[in-house]
Amino acid sequence: MKSILLLFLTSMTLPIFSCRNKHMGNEQQEPPIIIYKKEKDTSSREKSPVISISDTITPSMIVLCMKDSASSSERIGIKLSNIYNKKLKEVIRLNKLTITGPKIAWYRTSSPPFYFEAGIPVDKKPSKLPKKVYIKNMNGGNAVIAHYYGPYGLTFYAYEVLKEWMKSNDKKQSLLPYESYVGESYDKDGNPIDPYKVRSDIIFPYR
Numbered sequence: 782m783k784s785i786l787l788l789f790l791t792s793m794t795l796p797i798f799s800c801r802n803k804h805m806g807n808e809q810q811e812p813p814i815i816i817y818k819k820e821k822d823t824s825s826r827e828k829s830p831v832i833s834i835s836d837t838i839t840p841s842m843i844v845l846c847m848k849d850s851a852s853s854s855e856r857i858g859i860k861l862s863n864i865y866n867k868k869l870k871e872v873i874r875l876n877k878l879t880i881t882g883p884k885i886a887w888y889r890t891s892s893p894p895f896y897f898e899a900g901i902p903v904d905k906k907p908s909k910l911p912k913k914v915y916i917k918n919m920n921g922g923n924a925v926i927a928h929y930y931g932p933y934g935l936t937f938y939a940y941e942v943l944k945e946w947m948k949s950n951d952k953k954q955s956l957l958p959y960e961s962y963v964g965e966s967y968d969k970d971g972n973p974i975d976p977y978k979v980r981s982d983i984i985f986p987y988r
Contacts, residue, residue: 830931831977832939834946839984841921844885845869845878845907846900847914853893854934858966861886864899872914876907883982884962922955927983932976936960939983952987959984 847864851857865884873880882902889896898917906916925946927939940958947954964979 827932827935828977830929830935830938832930832942833928834942835926835928836950837924837926839919839921839924839986842882842902842919843904843906844900844902844917844919845872845914846898846917848896848898850897851893851895854895857895857897858933861897861899865901869899869901869914872907872911873901873903876909878907879904882961885959886962887957887959922986923988924984924986925950925952926985929981929983930977930979933981936981936983943983943985947985947987954985955988956986958986 847868849860849864851860861884872878880901881904885900885902887898889898900917910916925943927943929936929939943958946952961982961984963982965974966976966979967973
């Protein structure tokens, strides 16, 4: 495993990357790389996220999934919480499944409305699945991961870093990128945790 610690960008470079990002939704790639961008310019008020890169091998997973959409980046968190903490948790409880890893999400669009899939890795395929819940079998393999600490609205910087890594190392995507939420955004009392202390992984499978 190779690890390079990146204290990503200074406040002077943030506006430049924000401008570049506006055009990335039109790039034709197979499979597509999803680049997140903010709906409002908050770059001047937020410090840069911290990102470290790992070249590794991901394990195979059975993932319990649902699809949904959100009209804004703020609504994504609300929708994900409902899927993870209510709908999928109930399926896991009824089928007596064991959660085997952090929550996962795949994003299909880079601007509103946001279309996404949300999933939780489990130990086995359930015997009964309710409507709109399905299983995604993920094969393990080579992947480069950005370990991200910072506000969710700035995660597009991690995608930029990963794109540059893929280009520099002459790698091609093998599957759609996805995000893994290792840390919790709220404590046990329901209070928000400092986002610079919460880890999210952005994962690019490659060949």
